[in-house]
Amino acid sequence: MRTSPEELEAALPAEALRADDAWWPKPAPRPFRHVVGARTLPPQQWLRPRPLDAPLVRWRRALLDAEGERAFAALPGTEVAGQVLLDLLRPMLGEEPDPPSPSGHPLDVAGRLVAEDLCLVDIGDGRPRLVGASLAMPNRWLLAEKLGQDMVGIHVPVPGYADQLSAAVDKFLTSLRENRIMTRANWAITDDPRLYQPAADSRARQGIRVRTGQEAAEALHVRVEYQTLRLLPAPARNSVLFTIRTAHEPLSALADRPAVAADLASTIEVMPAADLEYKGVLPYRDPVLALLQQFSNNGRV
16 A cells, blocks of 8 residues: 555654755845845755655655646657756666656656756757756646746746846856756745645645744744756757755744844845745744744744
8 A cells, every 4th residue: 555645744854854054045135136146066066865865755756646747747859858867867876776657757757766856947949948847845836837938937926037037047047058057045934834835825824823933933834945957968958957955844943043044034124025925924024033033043932
């Protein structure tokens, strides 16, 4: 009898979902503006497996099986890029055999071997668009709605994206060079403890009333995405691989990371309301800010 994704998720050790300190984004600039915030990543640091990845990978496989096309989809013509990706991963995984894949697509196989979500972006015509993804931990977006879309279409919900970031992101993606791997980070607050959050209504269910720092510590979670981007080698040089390693922790877990709490508080202080809404913070801004400021002063709830 197969173990369900829900049972496997409930059994995950907290450390498997904890963000490394290096994953957290830097504080937002003052005055606030949107930035890509990418930096170069040494190749030897790309997709480094962690000691507790195994149970997370088992959960991912069960989730991908259960959700089917909602969690994996790829457009025709992506098989070569998927195979190039799979060939890149194999030396990192030792003798790990390929897991069964209902679709048989190499991107699907690859997504069942690692703890990261994997997205393929085609840049062949200079207008980057999402052409495939293995997606077990979406941060409130539906793969079926985004597949085939360009970056503007994908980021419609992001405040200021079209005006402030679209051109810079497209240039960034089309300017990537082989063997130059880039990394960036993203974050959100959620009152939904589930790892698989494909729908926008997961952003803030708002059935939970949070009025104090104590209540924020008990009810809310923080999601951090450690993202990498790299141009795939030949014969897939028109494809960018975008990986997303998601940490999902109770907000209370920042009690022992005062520097992280201080940086996040600094960003929330200057972030406009529309961005706070998108990040899931707006309904809980004041208690979250009070909690983070307490943590940043080495105080615990």
